[in-house]
Amino acid sequence: MTTLFIKNMVCNRCIMVVQNELDKLDLSAISIKLGEVVFEKEPTIEEKQNLAEALSVLGFEMIDDKKSRMIEQIKNVIIDLVHHKDNDAKTNLSDILSEKLNHDYNYLSNLFSEVESTTIEKYFIAQKIERVKELLVYDELSLSEIAFQLNYSSVAYLSNQFKKTTGLTPSHFKQIKEDKRKPLDEV
Structure with a gap:
């Protein structure tokens, strides 16, 4: 194979x-x-x-190269976790990545930062915010349901992180909805 x-x-x-x-x-x-x-x-x-x-x-x-493959695997685990799983696990991202990729998290974190010029945590947050945007646009869940689904400790924490990342509050984003979402490969 x-x-x-x-x-x-x-x-x-x-x-x-x-x-x-x-x-x-x-x-x-x-x-x-x-x-x-x-x-x-x-x-x-x-x-x-x-x-x-x-x-x-x-x-x-x-x-082809080993570093790029590992970076892509890290991104795919995060994307799958945020966008495709009903993530009810309360496990740390570092534990999930280490387990799925069979590498020490410090190695993964340093490699990711070196190649991508951002941290795994910032990438993870960016993916979560894109998921929040998607769910807000669908308008099927309340903000507290979205916070629960994405494992935020509170609606306030989600709102603060959303505003810090996008410059908008979730409710203001929901009002303007003028396609502020990015394709996942551009996050």
Whole structure:
């Protein structure tokens, strides 16, 4: 088995798009998940180049170096945690990342800061704020329900973090709703 790592896969739709490109190129994957595709046998150099070109047109990028792969894995764990899981776990982010990626959190944190020029914590907060924006736009949950769903200790803490990050209060954001959300790969 061999694994190819792909940058900018942030949602289930990305997985479907990558699957579609693999089908077009007649490449069969064992599994596809955020940031990675597993093949039973390694694709040829030509197949990899064709895949890289096809994915590049769609905003994806194949990752070769070890540091970039680890950064992408950190981002994918955080995105999955914030956007795709009903996160009722009260576990620390550092413990989750260490467990899922089999590395010491200090190593992951230093690597992330070195490559991304921001901290894992700031990235995590940015993802949570984007999720709050999404939920506010949907207008299906109250602010206290959103705070609970995203494991904020209080509505006040969520509101303060939201204002500090966006410059707006959640209620003001909800009023203007003029597409202030960013695509996840730009957070």
